[in-house]
Amino acid sequence: MSQRIIDPRIRLRHIACFLEVARLRSMAGAAEALNISQPAATKTVQELEALLEGQLFDRSRRRLALTAFGEVFFRYASTSLAALRQGIDAARGAHDAAIVRVGALPTVSAHILPDAVRGFTRDNAGVTPRIITGPNGYLLSLLRTGDVDLVIGRMAEPNAMVGLSFEHLYSERVVLAVRPDHPVLTAGHFHLQMIEDYQTLMPTPDSVIRPIVERILLAQGVTRLHNEIETVSNAFGRAYVRQTDAIWIISEGVVAEDVAEGQLALLPVDTSETLGPVGFTTRTDTLASLATVSLMQAVREVAERLRRTGA
The missing domain is CATH 1.10.10.10 (Winged helix-like DNA-binding domain superfamily/Winged helix DNA-binding domain)
Known part of the structure; x- marks a missing residue:
């Protein structure tokens, strides 16, 4: 044949x-x-x-x-190119390269990755972590083409997971963050429709939490957001809400330390319906390098510590 x-x-x-x-x-x-x-x-x-x-x-x-x-065609072409790159590296003796390339969603890069990278670099001298942040679709495209070794963040929709696997680390919810002296915090009997009177920072349309945010807003009758801004930038969101009355709708991990330090406050709204899994996304057709495995273990240890302490 x-x-x-x-x-x-x-x-x-x-x-x-x-x-x-x-x-x-x-x-x-x-x-x-x-x-x-x-x-x-x-x-x-x-x-x-x-x-x-x-x-x-x-x-x-x-x-x-x-x-x-x-x-x-994209699914197969990207997988093929990634496999070719891995084969070239292996033939050159660079399978366990000195760079670990990680795609990290903003929630992970702010909350769990700093401690993990600190521990990893302490135990893996000579290996350079390369951290790339961005929206979920962008990071998954880099993963498929072999430009990153793994992605850490929320699990994508099932139709985007073809050829990929997911390992759950922990779950987190979406929250609404404001500056500590925001006027809505002093209002009695808060309800979600009150945010329509304020400027709102929303995740971008290609972010993994955008559909989740839209569903909860519609379910609570929020249909008219005032002067909406779309961003996945931690730095911009953090600076903007501290200087204005804007309300930031974002994954809890991004603002966890700001809330703990009193720099930001969370609106008293039940967002338990937005709870979703956070973890590793990897390709099913390739083997991780020893350095990548080591970094993944460092992330697991930090995630487990945070889960035990409830941080």
Whole structure:
């Protein structure tokens, strides 16, 4: 039985360009990242679509989006490129590289990762942790292409977990944070609809907690947010709510230390419905390096300590 041969006209440059456009959702952004012209990037993607006999991107929106055909191809193409990179590293004797690349959602980078990295670097001299933060979709795209070794954060929706595995560490909820002397804290009989009178900092549409936030707001009759700002920046959110009457809707881990130190306060609203799992997301088709395994264990130990203390 003869094996099916991959069309030799499909080159590595086609795959690399496609993955970069899919990751950035922008032809111009991909061209800049690949150090080629935008027309060259456009031509490369069009060549690939012609060879595959299918449209990879929906070009009717302001930002490019993968078609259903493109989504399927992306999963396999990204996995293949990641496996190729791992094979090259292994052949060069660099399987246990001196860099561990971690994609971390803001809640993890603020709450659990600092202690874990401190312990890891103490016990693993010569290994450099590289921490990359951003929205969940962006980090998962980096994981699929092998640009990060693991992602730490909330578990993604099931349709985004194809080819990936998740290890639960702990659970956390979404909270509403304000400055300690915020006027709503002194109002009697607080209810969630009161936040409509204030500016609100919301997670961005591509963040993993955005659908969760939207569901709880709708369930509580909140339909008219005032002068909404979308951000996943810890630094901006923290600075902005301290200087204004804005209300920050964010994962509890991001503001846990600020609340403990009295820099921020939480609104008295039941958000137990937003409780969700936080943990490791890894690829199912690759083996973690020894350094990556060591860092994961350091994170587990910190998570377990926080779980025991209730921090």
